[in-house]
Amino acid sequence: MSIHDALTSASRFAAVRWRAARLEGREEEKRLWPLVNEYRAFIGETGQVYLFEKYLEAGAPALRPQVSTVLEARRDAASRRVMVLLVRAFDEAAEIEQKQSASVLMHLLNFIADTGQIDALEDYVNNRVEYAPLAIAHFTTRDEAETWLRSLAEPPSPTRILVGDEYYRVWSSREDNARGMYRDYVIEPYIEELAARGISPTAPSFKTRAEAGDWLKNHPAAPFEFVSVAGEHFLAVHHKRLKRHSLHPVASALTEWEAKKRAAEREPVPEDTD
Template identity: 30%
Template sequence: MTRLSDLANAHPVIGKRWSQDQPPEQARILGLARDALDFIFATGQRYGFEDFFKRPDSRRPPPRSDNAGQREFMDRTKRFFEKLRDEPESAEEAAQSQAILDAIRYIESTGQQDAFAAFQEHVEANAPPYVVASFDTREDAEAWLASHPHPPDPANVLIANEYHDVFHDRETNLRRLPRNRALKWYLAELEQKERPVAVASFERREEADAWWRAQAEPARRAWVRVGGELHLAVYYPNIHHRALFPLSMSNGQEEVRRKSPPG
């Protein structure tokens, strides 16, 4: 049976075949395989995925998607990895290829093609780490987690616009929301990869928040300047949430300011 750990270990079969000068179709196939693995993690479907492959009907042909273009490339990706599975360079590559095929089958069989397509757009935009929910306060998040019949695991949520992990152990029913550094690492990497250029400037944070909320069709992310400091404005369409993150979070300055006593 394929487990979540098998998906985590399947990336090398993709990386081994990835190159800068590869044909566009191969890049799209390998990218789809990578995103299929990551989608299940990012959306917190550990137990749903593992339970699916315990069912006797898990190997039945999945229903066909209405999106012909997406269906075609999912089929091409399956054929690519079926060949690697059946003519592997090693037993390890055969197992990795099968894990990718199982990830795609799970997405198709559970009718998540549209959600997966939206996740691919998120990845293509190099947007911040994916989140499944947002809460104004810790108390709201704790109440949500306590009452959730099947909490997502693993997954990210925002609490007062700070990233937290969702942890749920089904055997013990242990549920936790520890903070993580996903956004800090993302901002640091983003700053290295691109030169931040603000599309708008504001004196006060309230003005920037109002401007971002007023955007009818916001980009996934955009740089703005608030009081002389760069912020990343982010839109999470899956949860209809908008946030502004100071770039200073990338080096811990924002965290230091929060913990420091007032002047």
């Protein structure tokens, strides 16, 4: 079973346990099981799926892993409570497939702890709604990004990067060493929604992008703010992880997004082969 299939099965297992907790009124479990999906999302968004697979391979893990000492020391953290929940789910599971799914999730949490990412995980979970879509790196040009991608023995996958002020999705396949990147229209829906609410006529105004960038260094967007540059509106997006802002022209972004949606509507619907 591939690591992607294992994580998908583990997510289904967590969803089943969450539904049972909800139906049976187990409030603590009902709050904790959704965090399991957030932890998997953290690994995916930061491009660490294959790193996690290597962690599993290197440790030759037992089906029922020991809890990381890092988690043992964080008894008040949500991640520690989730691990207690996973251990109990493993012990209660009647079928080997269920135990395997619980084991994958336990190892996933141990991986995050053992690689020193618990604080980053907690920050991701607690602020995911407020933060901009996560990008793990920035490059000035696409050539720079592609050079970086080719230079890595095992690129992060899948994840997002910034090229200039645009999001790109980076992917790789460990099985055949294929890799690539493509434009990712992840910020455009945000621009559409925020612009629909209205752009304040008192939005900060600048003559040049450089002036806007200098101002944003001392007045970071939280995480979005409209600014005007040479009479054109831009959405400033604060990337806390990268310690920088990207500037997205509102008018052209909305035009591109509308074209993207129309193209998606024209795509043929796959025929049902059943």
